[in-house]
Amino acid sequence: MFLTGGGCGISFRPGEAINVPLYCAVRFGSIIFARQRWERARLLSPQTDCARTSPPPFGSHPRHARISLCYFAENADTADRDDFCPSLVADFTKHGFARLVKHGVPPAEIEQAFETSRQFFKLPVDQKLKSPHPPTLASGSPRRLQESHDIVAEHDELWSNIWPPAGVCDTFQPTFTSFLSVCYRAELAILEAISIGLGLPPPTLSQLHAKQSNELRLTYYPAVSRGDFAHSTRIAAHTDFGTITLLFQDSVGGLQAESPPGSGIFVDVSSAGQHECIVNVGDCLSKWTGLNSVRHRVHLPEKTLCTSDEQDIVDERFSIAYFGKPDRSASLRPLLGEVEETPYMTAGEFQNMRIQGTY
Numbered sequence: 001m002f003l004t005g006g007g008c009g010i011s012f013r014p015g016e017a018i019n020v021p022l023y024c025a026v027r028f029g030s031i032i033f034a035r036q037r038w039e040r041a042r043l044l045s046p047q048t049d050c051a052r053t054s055p056p057p058f059g060s061h062p063r064h065a066r067i068s069l070c071y072f073a074e075n076a077d078t079a080d081r082d083d084f085c086p087s088l089v090a091d092f093t094k095h096g097f098a099r100l101v102k103h104g105v106p107p108a109e110i111e112q113a114f115e116t117s118r119q120f121f122k123l124p125v126d127q128k129l130k131s132p133h134p135p136t137l138a139s140g141s142p143r144r145l146q147e148s149h150d151i152v153a154e155h156d157e158l159w160s161n162i163w164p165p166a167g168v169c170d171t172f173q174p175t176f177t178s179f180l181s182v183c184y185r186a187e188l189a190i191l192e193a194i195s196i197g198l199g200l201p202p203p204t205l206s207q208l209h210a211k212q213s214n215e216l217r218l219t220y221y222p223a224v225s226r227g228d229f230a231h232s233t234r235i236a237a238h239t240d241f242g243t244i245t246l247l248f249q250d251s252v253g254g255l256q257a258e259s260p261p262g263s264g265i266f267v268d269v270s271s272a273g274q275h276e277c278i279v280n281v282g283d284c285l286s287k288w289t290g291l292n293s294v295r296h297r298v299h300l301p302e303k304t305l306c307t308s309d310e311q312d313i314v315d316e317r318f319s320i321a322y323f324g325k326p327d328r329s330a331s332l333r334p335l336l337g338e339v340e341e342t343p344y345m346t347a348g349e350f351q352n353m354r355i356q357g358t359y
Contacts, residue, residue, distance in 0.1 A: 085197035096294030
């Protein structure tokens with residue numbers, strides 16, 4: 001088996017612990033990006049698009065993918081950004097994903113966000129229904145094993161928030177108003193790095209996101225029996241509509257990315273826990289730059305594959321996804337290469353089209 005990651009080729013046997021490329025910090029602006037270093041890590045087994053009830057047979061040699069770990073941090077000397085930014089773009093080109101720590105979202109804010117999300121979703125149903133959200137599934141769509149709550153910026157031009165009323169999870173509104181703002185600042189830093197990695201002026205992408213048409217989605221996946229995954233997933237395979245998504249999740253697992261793109265083979269995306277941010281390319285960024293917007297899903301956590309009892313319980317899971325989206329009036333005209341002088345769809349038009357097709 002041959003794996004390329006971070007520009008290096010590695011030979012390995014499936015399932016063995018090997019040296020894989022991670023990143024150590026170098027500064028770009030107020031954010032530290034990364035240089036390659038080596039650290040041991042275990043590669044996870046992939047799963048195909050259909051549910052799998054047992055590990056692959058011995059000697060089947062499934063494909064693996066490794067998503068590099070990038071360290072961001074504030075307040076360091078400027079150095080080597082020209083080395084890092086192309087590496088980040090290379091990861092997005094190959095995997096459509098990157099894993100980040102010290103990304104500018106303080107650990108204390110992440111912990112507060114998860115604790116508040118847990119408090120809200122654990123409320124009695126009659127309390128949660130005091131801030132009802134309209135249904136998002138079209139009639140006849142498969143049941144999804146989740147609950148969610150969406151939040152937008154207070155000045156959003158189209159949508160307004162439905163907050164829990166006074167006396168119901170009173171920390172909810174201040175916690176997530178602050179968290180949305182912090183994620184927006186992190187998004188702009190990442191977009192600037194992507195622009196540099198592509199050979200574009202640093203503000204090329206960030207200036208297309210001035211109106212903060214972003215969305216924060218809190219998701220709770222209740223504990224379910226393993227047999228429920230025989231005909232369903234926690235979230236079906238999809239791509240994200242926007243520019244980039246910043247995902248924070250607990251340690252339960254289950255996030256998978258299609259690797260290679262279009263293959264129908266889904267590989268577990270490992271995570272060190274809720275302080276780590278998993279970033280993936282969205283459809284709008286793909287249209288601008290050609291970077292891979294990769295299908296991903298939430299399925300059976302890898303650690304449950306060693307059992308076969310369909311009555312086994314899959315742990316509950318919490319995640320917080322920040323969907324960085326362009327200004328709705330922004331053109332999706334490609335930013336690279338020869339471009340035809342014809343009208344291009346705006347980001348708002350594209351997302352409306354995708355929403356109608358999905359829901």
